[in-house]
Amino acid sequence: MKYIKKTIIVLSLLMFLLTFVACSTLFPPPKPKATVAVTPEKVELAFPGILRVPIVFTGTGWAPKEMVVVDMVLPQGVEMKGVNPGEDVGIAYGEADDAGNFKGEVPATAKLNTIFRVGWTPILAPDPKTLNPIPPGVYKIKASGADSGALATTTLEFVKPAPKQ
């Protein structure tokens, strides 16, 4: 009787474990984690010099061919025209290649609108009188995949321009 009881317990345990072993083959291998990095990591708030500095985001582990949108998180108190309080602001985007790598550069319009919060004249020229750079500091960057919903974060630091010699 004791022997039968033990056998039943062992068999039950085996059945229980087998369920997990069998089901594990149904799940695909884990996806690589999406990543994002920025070059350079530190940018001087110097105008018009910033227009000559490429700010480039790169990343891996995204779904093939998906659009990756890069947003900057605005700290409390940093106001931005066209952006509601609490919203992030888009600064770059790019399409992932077949291997899930993406690259996106901050366009000049984003540098003007977002980093320098510039106004525009009626003939579509940036108005230099309205230059209002964002406060220096470390800003959180969020990259998100339009298809996969994957999210990766990094930071981008804006520093005061070096004093002119």
Add this chain to the structure above:
Amino acid sequence: MKMRKIFCGIIVLAFIGFIGAIQSPAAEKEVTYLSLADYTAAIAGLNVPGDMGTEDYFKELNAKGGVDGVKVKFIGVDTRYDVARGVSAYKRYRTAPKLLVANAIGTPIGKAVAPLATKDKIVQLVPGDGEFQAHIGRIFVWGPTYQDAFAATVDWLLADWKKKGKPGMPKLGYISWDSAYGKEPLRGGKEYAEKMGVTMAPPEFFPAGALDHTVYLARLAKAEVNYIFVGGVDPTPTNVIRDAHKLGLTKTIQFFCDYWGPTSLGVRLHPEALEGTVIVSYYIRGDDARKHPLANLWTKYGRGKLEDMNEVYTIGMLWAMTFEEALKIALKQVGYKKLDGEAMYQAYQKLTGLERAGLQGPCAYSPTSRRGSWEVRFYQVRGGKINSISGWIKTPDAVSLHKF
């Protein structure tokens, strides 16, 4: 005693829940219309009054109960000429309840958002790019394409040349922004001019933000053109013609503008320079627009005096009217529960022949057409006002002449 207290508590909670349930209204049926627009600088002259027209028309529609009880939520985002902002905003609002249509009021943002909108199977609206007629998809053009309007202008100038009894064939100049929008009318329009025997001088493109256009105009004058077609969104075309006036070119050369040429407000600022300018338009302008019964929405919703109404307000109402009719069809076909971008896409293709209170020609959307209409009207600046000089004229098909 303790049990009694617990029992009383349960009864009170159940009563509160019951009262809450009967007092909360049934979930409102709503669909979303998204506008990605530049509300600042040059294109603001188009986008701001345009979206005012859309918003006011939807307010009016919702006040009357919506479409079969379904209200329309208008979301407008200021994209500030920034494609990254446009893409990010689209991504943010793509999950808005029943987002059915995204109107990208600007060629670069329209093109950037197109892959996402297509994946989401919603309807996207764009200004006038012929490539969306050449490659049929989910992207619909507001009116006749830019190249179609350019071709209609070629027909107009040929008739004008003949009427004036001039010998031979006229020569045409073209000047616009150095951008995808600026080049679009010539993608098929140039081929149409050649087909009709009109010689074109090399086109002149200038950067957006240029303060002076005399260099470009002088080159066109040197090429001995008889007519010049000016692109750009007002005040740019007004400034180009102002410079031409300073050079004395408006005395000998007839100037044309496209859909985004001077509005009545622009004409007020430079009446002398703009005198005689001809504007090709797919929507009604000047007093035609202000005297239209629907123009009263401008004052009803507190936009100001009627004489200050920018005619582009009309286009906004047209987007909303077209949306309303498509929504009616889609709701009839699938009902509210199953209503999605795909149903709206099917509905937009069934709008062929739709009349929109005479603000624009009949709708030309169909399974094989992405043109919002085929017709244009010609207006001319006379005595500081924009006057109608033609009825609705069907444009030639210039898209088919170009290889996209």
